[in-house]
Amino acid sequence: MEHAADGHQPVVKEEEVIQHPLGIYFKIWILLFVLSAMSYAVDYYQIQGYMRWFLILLFMVLKAGLIVAVFMHMVWERLAMVYFILLPPILLLTLVAIGSLEADWTFFNRAIYFLQELVQTGPAPPPAH
Amino acid sequence: MSAQNVATDSLELKPGLEGVIDDWSSDQRAFKNVPWGKAMMWIFLVSDTFIFGCFLASYMTVRMSTLDPWPSSSEVFALSFGGAPIPLILIAIMTFVLITSSGTMALAVNFGYRKDKRTTFWLLIVTAILGATFVGMQVFEWSKLIMDEGVRPWGNPMGAAQFGSVFFMVTGFHGTHVTIGVIFLFIMAYKVSKGHLDEQKPGWFTKRGGNYEEIEIMGLYWHFVDLVWVFIFAFFYLW
Numbered sequence: 174m175e176h177a178a179d180g181h182q183p184v185v186k187e188e189e190v191i192q193h194p195l196g197i198y199f200k201i202w203i204l205l206f207v208l209s210a211m212s213y214a215v216d217y218y219q220i221q222g223y224m225r226w227f228l229i230l231l232f233m234v235l236k237a238g239l240i241v242a243v244f245m246h247m248v249w250e251r252l253a254m255v256y257f258i259l260l261p262p263i264l265l266l267t268l269v270a271i272g273s274l275e276a277d278w279t280f281f282n283r284a285i286y287f288l289q290e291l292v293q294t295g296p297a298p299p300p301a302h
Numbered sequence: 303m304s305a306q307n308v309a310t311d312s313l314e315l316k317p318g319l320e321g322v323i324d325d326w327s328s329d330q331r332a333f334k335n336v337p338w339g340k341a342m343m344w345i346f347l348v349s350d351t352f353i354f355g356c357f358l359a360s361y362m363t364v365r366m367s368t369l370d371p372w373p374s375s376s377e378v379f380a381l382s383f384g385g386a387p388i389p390l391i392l393i394a395i396m397t398f399v400l401i402t403s404s405g406t407m408a409l410a411v412n413f414g415y416r417k418d419k420r421t422t423f424w425l426l427i428v429t430a431i432l433g434a435t436f437v438g439m440q441v442f443e444w445s446k447l448i449m450d451e452g453v454r455p456w457g458n459p460m461g462a463a464q465f466g467s468v469f470f471m472v473t474g475f476h477g478t479h480v481t482i483g484v485i486f487l488f489i490m491a492y493k494v495s496k497g498h499l500d501e502q503k504p505g506w507f508t509k510r511g512g513n514y515e516e517i518e519i520m521g522l523y524w525h526f527v528d529l530v531w532v533f534i535f536a537f538f539y540l541w
Contacts, residue, residue, distance in 0.1 A: 195412060202405040209401055213394045216376050216540055226541070233536035237529055244408045244525045246518070252318065253325035254333045258344055265355040272359045276366035283369050 193249075201243045208236045339510075343519045347526045350479075354530050357472050358537055364464040373460035375539050378451065379443070393539050396439050397531065400480075403432035404528040407521045414494070414517035422517065423495045429524065430487035433480050440477045444470075472534060479527050490520050 212232035215225055242248045247255060315334055316324050326332050333341040365372055380387035410425035447453040447469070455470050457463040493499060493512060502511030 193412060195409065198405065198408045198412065202401075202408075205401045205404070206398065209394075209397050212536065212540060213390065213397070216390050219376075229536050229540045233532055236532045240404065240525055240529050240532070244404055244528075245522055250336070251315070251321060251325060251334055253322045254336060254341065254344065256322060257333075258348055261348055262351050262355065265352070265359065268355065268359045269362060272363040273366060276363045279363075279367035280369070283367065287369060 197243060201239050204239060205236055208232050208239075212236075337513075337515045337519075339515060339519050340522065343522045347522065350526065350530075354472075354475070354533070357468075357475065358533060361468045361472065361538065364468060365462070368462040368464055370462040372462050373458065373465045378447070378453075378460060379539065390539060392439060392443055393535065396436055396443075397535055399432050399436050399439070400528050400531050403429045403436070404525055406432065407524045411518045411521040414499075414514040417500065417514065419494055419497065419500070423491050426487055426491035426494060426517075430484050430491065433484040433487065433524075437477055437480050437484065440473065440480075444473075468538070472538060476527070476530055476534060479530070483524050483527050486520060487524070490517060 209232075212229060215228045215232070220228060247258070315321060325334055328334075331338075375393075376389040377387075379391075379393050380389045381391045382388065406425050406429045410422050410429060413421040413425060452459050453466045453469065455467045458466050493503075493505070494517070497503075498505075499512040499514050499516065502513065504511055505516075
């Protein structure tokens with residue numbers, strides 16, 4: 174950070190923001206368009222299986238990263254704030270892990286329950302309509 | 303930034319990890335070089351991240367645990383313009399509209415700091431109109447799904463009943479965020495055009511004088527709305 178001659182009053186913060194050239198916003202803008210088009214192409218060309226999931230996640234992370242880093246000015250912030258913002262959401266992965274464990278268990282029990290029902294009563298009649 | 307804040311910043315700030323420890327242990331405010339309004343907006347956005355994170359995690363849980371096939375979003379959200387239906391086209395257009403609005407918002411922040419009132423005003427207006435367009439397309443999407451496809455929060459003809467509840471909950475909450483953003487964008491555009499930020503005129507709920515940082519704070523919220531859409535698009539529509 175720059176200081177004025179008396180070593181007391183730093184240069185007004187707004188000056189730093191003004192110096193972001195417009196070019197970077199346009200570049201990121203174009204990149205976001207291209208990435209969006211590519212993630213739409215994943216669906217349009219019906220890419221399936223692991224490749225689909227990989228591409229979806231890749232384009233998602235890239236887009237999110239660009240928005241947070243440049244549009245939300247994260248690259249110009251001090252690390253104390255960057256860590257404060259980026260670290261807590263990692264906790265959500267714990268929630269995802271717990272959720273998927275529970276979902277597997279629910280799926281397993283539902284499968285057993287409905288299978289028993291099927292054995293006892295025979296296949297369900299076709300829908301009325 | 304007020305004078306007493308500037309005084310605390312006069313000490314040399316260290317970069318890197320050492321700076322993190324210094325900032326947090328300084329016995330002062332932890333977030334240096336940042337107006338408090340911006341720090342508070344970030345704190346709000348982190349909490350909002352958890353709300354949407356909970357939505358998406360519960361969506362994963364119900365989708366993994368259902369025995370019924372999950373409706374194919376590619377077909378459900380297909381739209382035909384006279385010819386064969388194009389898969390997911392409406393959602394793709396909505397995505398592009400929102401990204402465009404994020405771009406104009408970023409420019410508005412930049413022109414705001416240049417104190418270019420006219421350009422900032424029009425960029426804010428364009429951002430708000432694009433946001434309103436997004437909400438309008440969402441209304442169209444909802445009504446098509448409810449009226450034509452018979453999707454309800456408790457069931458639908460295409461497969462797993464959870465599809466409807468997740469869809470209305472997640473996109474509804476996101477749409478509400480966009481709507482609130484549009485309202486505040488119009489308010490901000492009004493304040494810019496009236497010169498409230500130049501004159502440091504306080505807003506309606508505060509005695510704090512207006513400032514061009516307000517546009518950046520507004521921008522943080524708007525970009526976050528776009529950010530959430532990136533995740534909804536990936537996990538709900540594409541997965």
